Amino acid sequence: MKREILLGDEAIGLGAIHSGMSGIYGYPGTPSTEIFEYVQRVTKADGDIHAFWSTNEKVAYEEALGMSWAGKRALVCMKHVGLNVAADAFMNSAVTGTNGGLVLAVADDPGMHSSQNEQDSRFFAQFALIPCFEPRNQQECYDMMFEAFEMSEELSVPVMVRLVTRIAHSRAGVATRDRRPQNELDPSKEIKKWTLLPSNARVQYKHLTDKQPELLRRAEESTHNELRLAGKSGVLVCGLADNYLYENLESDHDLSILSIRQYPLPAGKVRELVDHVDELLVLEDGYPLVENMVRGLFGLVGVRVKGRMTGEIPRTGELNPDIVREALGLPALPTAHAPQTELANRPPALCKGCPHTDSFRALNEALNIFDNPQVFSDIGCYTLAALPPLEAVHSCVAMGASIGMAAGAAHAGYSPAVAAIGDSTFSHGGITPLLSAVQQHVNLNILVLDNSTVGMTGLQRSMSTGQTLDQIILGTGIEEDHFRIIEPTPRNHEANIEVMREELAYDGPSVIVARRACIEALKHGIS
């Protein structure tokens, strides 16, 4: 059998290719980016799979849904917070149902290695009433794609595969299978199913709720949900938390264990476990979703349920084998050396020669005529300007939020209301708030940092850079006099400050595009 070394992300991508996927959709976001990049890389030569980054996750999801409508299989991938952006299309796709298989691979980031929060996408699966697979290793990432596509087509539902950083970015050998051919073009003829006018939507929603017993039956019978009854002490363990459990167990342990990797939660199996044990430890890498479901509002009679809500597991953060070991009541392993205290941190930083550094040096100086000026920022490499030595930006909330927040602050009377946003983030979520601000003639200053690429996630193609970016900005109706372009270099420092000062002095919306290619992109011959 052929074994390939694959990241969990890559195993998802290869599983989708071998499942007969015709299109992959997504927007870059750690830890999900490598799913798309892998597919793009290995299918480029054949060109028989559509693989082109989308402007944002909502667009990606809708494109994938369109491909499903046309009868072909589509994978849409994103990070957890990306699903917030795609949520409108996502929730409604559960109601329309699918034609060709539609699988959503969403990568959560417990511990917030590269994210603003650690929201748990399993809630979204539950919310949308769709099935969810939660692989515990790279092989399952690969294998579950086949099941997910089959189930999606068979039951006409989108299916979620939920990853976490630790599996997305971990490699192992994966045994692969033969490639299934892609579906033929076979557009859906069920017009009412796709047209969610209230009268149709009510029918479709009923279809969705009618599918629930079947989804539950499958979860109950799934080999991914394994129950092994033994002693009176139980563990209910979800997804890759299984690894942390078995890492710590000797082969002669006496725990009753229910491992769950397919949702909806198999209530029957949970019942069996709960009826058998006196105490139950719940391990899940994410929110205490299952823990709270099992405990309910008032607790289980006769069974002590332990987990994140009761302190055995920390309420926040990523799970690891040490945390699980302690929760199991096992002694810590001896180590050769005590942990180092007061060790110098080595935080990430903007690269040497990064254009953002010059932009923010100029902005800091342009703003120094104000008392403690605050700059709304966005999500990208330039968010690192929040850290010393620049400390130039003071917010990072959601993709595109800098512009909307600056506008709101301006509405409240705050001045100068300044937003800093990158070119790709602008195309993702900055266009609509800019249009709003310009049409409302809000007094704000927007600095668009156009480095021609998606830097932080590894140099993906930016949708709105250069001329395209300029035309979009001008298309919002901004006055041409207050649309300025500067080149952020040390040599232009004084001139750039001057431009910024002029626009800060203007009472109305202005946009300054700071345009210079990412030095990493230049190094790699991109851009």
Added chain:
Amino acid sequence: MEKNIILAGVGGQGILSIAFVIDNAALDAGFHFKQAEVHGMAQRGGAVQSNLRYGDSEIYSDIIPTGSADLILSIEPLEVLRYWHFLRPGGWVVTSITPYVNIPDYPETDELLTELAAFDNIVMVDTAHIAKAAGNLRAQNMAAVGAASELLDFSEDQLLGFVEKLFARKGEKMVAVNQRAFKYGRAAGLFFRGLVDGGMPRLAAIKLSAKLAAETIDPEHAGAWAEALGADENKLETVLAEKEAVACDQAAAFA
């Protein structure tokens, strides 16, 4: 058998290239393996690590539990300190002594190396010195994995084969440079251990290693050097005072 390795360094130093070589060797040998790494934000010049585990039975956790690491392999000396509580009793550290200073509060190099040298199971190598001699300063990662290769469960040829596979895309010259760095690193690691086993203090051993012409370093001569210099600081100073790099077979000249 199970081997747990923490690869440590700074974003951009090429930890994942080391992982590629060992991952492939592990797969080739039929071992189970898992290797977790860091992508995204932390790669921008931040501290990065990879947890690499292989063995002949199933590997569960992608992360190495505290107290379970057999080896910390670091391309940067400060980064060792970040992880060494993961080391099991009897575990080893193999580290470059070349600091990567991109933070204002980086400790004094001498103090840092003294702290590291106090650890029993440590192999220190001057990866910058070795990589330069091999033909490219960026090959420090291969020098480091070479220095650690004796502690892995693969033959030198197996590992060199995957160094070739890794750099094949970049042309024969890069393959040669990186394989050279690996070999020099391997020799330097064994030489360092030979010096220490022969009674030289670790700091003296690394200072001497850094003074020798990297391409000449041969573990065969470690005994002679240890005997010639022992713990005698004056003798070491005599070697260090040489204008040019000293050939490794010249121990007798300094006895």
